[in-house]
Amino acid sequence: xxxxxxxxxxxxxxSTEELRAQVTRLVSARxxxxxxxxxxxxxxxxxxPRIRGVLSGLTAxxxxxxxxxxxxxxxxxxxxxxxxxTPPPVKAAxxxxxxxxxxxxxxxxxxxxxxxxxxxxxxHKAIPTMLFQEPS
Numbered sequence: 001x002x003x004x005x006x007x008x009x010x011x012x013x014x015s016t017e018e019l020r021a022q023v024t025r026l027v028s029a030r031x032x033x034x035x036x037x038x039x040x041x042x043x044x045x046x047x048x049p050r051i052r053g054v055l056s057g058l059t060a061x062x063x064x065x066x067x068x069x070x071x072x073x074x075x076x077x078x079x080x081x082x083x084x085x086t087p088p089p090v091k092a093a094x095x096x097x098x099x100x101x102x103x104x105x106x107x108x109x110x111x112x113x114x115x116x117x118x119x120x121x122x123x124h125k126a127i128p129t130m131l132f133q134e135p136s
Contacts, residue, residue, distance in 0.1 A: 005040035012047055016054075023054040027074045033081035041082065048082055055079055 011019060031037055041047055055075050062071035 005036040008037060008040040008044070008047070011041075012044065019050060020054050020057065023051055023078075024058065027055070027058065027071075027078045030074060030077065031081070033077075033084040035081075038081045038084065042084070051082060052079070055082075 007022075011022060014022065026037065041051060055078055059072060059075050062068045062075070065071070
């Protein structure tokens with residue numbers, strides 16, 4: 001079965017083992033969170049918790065393997081993709097065409113001042129000497 005937005009519709013009917021195989025392939029593909037596959041998954045509220053469970057199982061399976069660190073990174077990215085919210089599509093409103101008139105920017109004004117005299121500084125107070133006693 002292929003990984004694609006149309007294939008996600010069939011994932012609802014898959015057994016746990018078949019879903020695990022698909023999610024493993026999805027995690028290995030390292031698709032960005034805004035990819036169409038992740039968007040299709042997030043549209044199915046019943047599928048999201050099942051995939052979370054499979055990701056937890058994959059994390060447990062990866063423990064102790066030589067690729068554990070990389071697998072955990074990929075799985076955490078997949079979890080982040082699941083948690084991403086998809087913004088609703090925004091309809092682009094037509095903007096009226098307005099002729100732009102270049103506006104001249106005023107020149108920056110730099111004020112030169114005499115430096116203010118510094119206040120008298122307080123002399124540093126002596127720091128008391130600390131004695132440490134060795135334990136007997």
